[in-house]
Amino acid sequence: MDALPFLAAKAPSRQPVYALVGDEDFLKRHARERIIATAIGSEDPAFAVSVYQGDKIEFSTARNELETLPFLAPCRIVIVEAADTFVTENRPALEAYAAKPSSVGVLVLDVKTFPDTTKLAKALPDAAKIVCKTPPAYKIHELKPWLVEWAKTAHKKKLAPDAAELLLELVGASMGSLDQELGKLAVAVGAKPGIAVEDVDRMVGRTKAADVFRIMDAIGDGKPGEALSILEELFSEGEDPMAVMGPLTGQLRKLATIARLLFLEQMPLGPAMDAAGVPKWDKIRIGVERQIKYLGRRRLLALTDWLVEINLGLKGGNALPERVQVERLIVTLARPLEKAPK
Structure with a gap:
């Protein structure tokens, strides 16, 4: 499923294996945070989350961690970053694990690609395959509803529709860059409750x-x-x-x-x-x-x-x-x- 519906869902169910697929780091970061919150609630992630680089971890290490229940959290979360090579080298083991995962662990695979034709992809439900991709330039208008809502929830400002359109035109589809510009705008407008198109035109930097x-x-x-x-x-x-x-x-x-x-x-x-x-x-x-x-x-x-x-x-x-x-x-x-x- 696309990352935005996943992030907007009120109570997503916990999956034993997730694949965060794509190139949009902003979406991946927030999807990871949502997965962690879903898995351990308000518990301290320091006691439950382990992060590894895909070229520096053996599957056996990840498997042992996933089978180990932490003392102060309901489950263990293992995140493998840049996991494309890890997936390729351990595909049979991952397929076997997906068929019979740990009841106390959550494995998160951060990958660039995850072809639907592979056995591993077919073994995961749609809710576990989170697509985190930047939309192409000619589809950036599809980000407008998210941008308006993100300004409200993350930056406590009402973003005018025409201001959102101009911001997309000037900044492009990079959601991380859009978030940064919203943060700058929110500070710049001060006590004003909203961000107008004139604010965007005056304050957004060159891209x-x-x-x-x-x-x-x-x-x-x-x-x-x-x-x-x-x-x-x-x-x-x-x-x-x-x-x-x-x-x-x-x-x-x-x-x-x-x-x-x-x-x-x-x-x-x-x-x-x-x-x-x-x-x-x-x-x-x-x-x-x-x-x-x-x-x-x-x-x-x-x-x-x-x-x-x-x-x-x-x-x-x-x-x-x-x-x-x-x-x-x-x-x-x-x-x-x-x-x-x-």
Whole structure:
């Protein structure tokens, strides 16, 4: 199951074996805390929790710990971090353990991947496989309900919906970074009960997503030189082209969605922006409208194909350096319409 429903559940049942799967450390940390609270309640974790690195623990050590009831807690919890190699090397033993686990132990496997086709994955119920993955850039709007609720519960502030949308646009999908920015905002607004979109616009620092936002604004303003200058600045600071393409893909997918609705389905611009997940803040919407006018129908309707092409190219389908491929895409988008390639 996804981590967010797991964290939101009022009383999840204790499982003997958990797999925390994915790359979102923020979700993994909170899922671990929830597992520990579910297993031992209010007891001190110091007496019940052991943490090991996957390349430094034998299965027999973990098994012995899991069979040992601690003195001051109802069960023993063994967490194996970076456990992918541990799982691979001990798969038969883990499969046997999952079939007949200790009644006084909870094993937590922190892994990057956990294929559903393996016997071990099939042996665990859905409630024991907690997916902790960062959503792709074009799905970050799905984090908005969580972000609003997290601001309320963790930071005691009401986050306005448009402020949540802008924060996602500027920071991206990293939940740890979003939490950090919420913490800064909560302190900065002081006694104010809520965080407004103006607070986010004024206080949130520069991120890759924010820089991509600047690139797209420069394109919409008809300033190709500025767009390329921002991109070159990112590369000179050591940013990876793939990391730049993450938030850029998210922005271009929104424009492609708007183009399809606007030109092919004859939907008005406002509802098309709504459907594409564009934040309902005038500053952003004016910028998106400028981008649509500058790019023009032909380029907008070609965005999806261009994204597929560069995605394949960055995965090895193009001999050009990754940096050059991204630069070429920005040039194609930024050059004046009459000079855009057919």
